[in-house]
Amino acid sequence: MAWVxxxxxxxxxxxxxxxxxxxxxxxxxxxxxxxxxQNSCFLNSAVQVLWQLDIFRRxxxxxxxxxxxxxxxxxxxLKAIFSQFQHSREKALPSDNMRHAxxxxxxxxxxxxxxxxxxxxxxxxxxxxxxxxxxVPNSDTDMCTSKSCISHQKFAMTLYEQCxxxxxxxxxxxxxxxxxxxYISTTALCNEVERMMERHERLKPEMFAELLQAANxxxxxxxxxxNCGQKIKIRRxxxxxxxxxxxxxxxxxxxxxxxxxxxxxxxxxxxxxxxxYRVTDENAKNSELFLVGMICYTSRHYCAFAFHxxxxxxxxxxxxxxHGYLLLIELFFL
Numbered sequence: 244m245a246w247v248x249x250x251x252x253x254x255x256x257x258x259x260x261x262x263x264x265x266x267x268x269x270x271x272x273x274x275x276x277x278x279x280x281q282n283s284c285f286l287n288s289a290v291q292v293l294w295q296l297d298i299f300r301r302x303x304x305x306x307x308x309x310x311x312x313x314x315x316x317x318x319x320x321l322k323a324i325f326s327q328f329q330h331s332r333e334k335a336l337p338s339d340n341m342r343h344a345x346x347x348x349x350x351x352x353x354x355x356x357x358x359x360x361x362x363x364x365x366x367x368x369x370x371x372x373x374x375x376x377x378x379v380p381n382s383d384t385d386m387c388t389s390k391s392c393i394s395h396q397k398f399a400m401t402l403y404e405q406c407x408x409x410x411x412x413x414x415x416x417x418x419x420x421x422x423x424x425x426y427i428s429t430t431a432l433c434n435e436v437e438r439m440m441e442r443h444e445r446l447k448p449e450m451f452a453e454l455l456q457a458a459n460x461x462x463x464x465x466x467x468x469x470n471c472g473q474k475i476k477i478r479r480x481x482x483x484x485x486x487x488x489x490x491x492x493x494x495x496x497x498x499x500x501x502x503x504x505x506x507x508x509x510x511x512x513x514x515x516x517x518x519x520y521r522v523t524d525e526n527a528k529n530s531e532l533f534l535v536g537m538i539c540y541t542s543r544h545y546c547a548f549a550f551h552x553x554x555x556x557x558x559x560x561x562x563x564x565x566h567g568y569l570l571l572i573e574l575f576f577l
Contacts (some may be wrong), residue, residue, distance in 0.1 A: 273327075273328055273331070273333065273334060273336055274334060274335040275287035275291065275335065275336055275337075275338045276335050276336065276337045276338065277338075281342070281358065282358060282359060282361075283342050284360075284363075284544050284545040285360060285362060285366050285545045286345060286355070286361075286363075287338055287545070287547070288363045288538045288545040288546060288547040289363055289367040289370060289538065290321070290338060290341060290370075291547040291549065292367070292536040292538060292547050292549060292569060293367075293370070294325060294328055295535070295549035295550075296397075296487060296535065296536070298397055299393060299397055299487070300325060302393040302396075303325060304322075304325070306391065309377040309378055310376070310377050310378075311377070312344075312348070312377070314344065314347050315344055315347035315348045316344055317341070317344045317345060317348055317370060317373040317374065317377065318373070318377035318378070319344070320340045320341040320343075320344040321374070323341075324336065324340065324341055342357065345366070345370075348373055349369070354369075355369070360543070363540065364491045364538070367424070367489070368424055371394040371423050372384060372394065372423070374392075374393065374394045375387060375392050375394040378391050378392050378393070379392050384421065385419070385421045387399070387421075394423070395421070396486075397485070397487050398485060398486075398487050398489060399422070399423060400421065400422050400423075400425065400481060400485050400488065401421050401482045401483040402419070402420055402421070402422065402479055402480060402482065402519070403417040403418055403482065404417070404418050404420070404477050404478065404479045404480070405417045405418065405477070405478050406465045406467070406468055406475050406478070408467040408468065408469065408473050408475050409473075410467070410471055411469055411473070413467055413468045413469035413471065415465075415468040417480075423489060424489045424491045425455075425459065425488070425489070425490055425491065425518070426492075426493055427455050427458050427459050427491065427492055427493070428458060428493060428495060429495070430494070430495045430501065431459070431461045431462075432454060432455065432458040432508065433501050433505065433508070434458070434461065435454050435457040436508050439454070446508065448512050449510075449514055449517075450510075450517070451509070451512065451513060451517075452514045452515070452516075452517030452518040454508070455490065455517075456518050456519060456520070459479075460476050460477065460479075464476055465477055479520055480519060480520055480521045480522070481515065481518070481519040481522040481523070481524070481527055482522075482523050484524040484527035484530055487567065487568065487569060488513060488515070488532055489568065489569040489570075489571060490513075490568060490569070490570050490571065491571040491572075492505065492570065510534075511533055511534040512532070513531070513532040513533075513534070513567075514530070514532075515527045515528075515530040515532065516530075532568040533550070533567040533568070534567060534568060535550045535567035535568065535569065536548065536549045536550060536569045537549075537570045537571075537572065538569075538570075538572065539572045550567075
């Protein structure tokens, strides 16, 4: 995987164009300003990956009607910055309006406030949730089926989880829910790789989804619904076919020696049937997604990497522009 080697090379090819803490966020088109003290890199990274997703960008461009919240309207702010991306001749753009709208939207929770660093993955999730609110304010986030809600139409994984006891046959009631990001522990992921190696199995790219599922359910045992004494793993079933699947890789501590191992086992392909216990949607059963973007965190700075779709002309990948999966690495140690 060439992109892995690119990231791991000390100082690398990044050295000439990017330095941690610089005022520009890395992007193949335009950058977003992050002046000293602004601490806007977490927001800039989330905005950059959303801009690079053709499916999302084009869908947002076609939407006009929404419930505007004035200075707190994330929908308006995102539309404005996307318009600047498209039409401005500047190489780096300010994200001030988006930053203010985000801070105003979450001032009661004291999240994403001006001048303070925050979490890029949570920022990404909350932007999608706020867009849902601006488009279909009377619809519950977990139950949204509106065709105009691009957050749910493009990103949402509609799931239910259930416990089924193989010993006595008892089962719990299915619990439906929706999520925009599936979080996986890097420690659990590496443990699953180690177990596979102990079984003398060869790691293949198409097994990445199975590794993620195994890591996600490791040690996730529940009591039998009929209290027969058995402990059983929970089953998570995917009921739709999201166009973008977002995976969040999180470290269990601020210091880890698993960086190289995690990077070595990442794959650029993701098969939806392997990511869950079962998928019910026919399209999802045959869905193969490709890595289209990453958000990483290192040296107290977030940065975004995107698979630039214009370069697809030189690649033999049967990929609809923007259809794939995102990788949000909350703590990443280069």
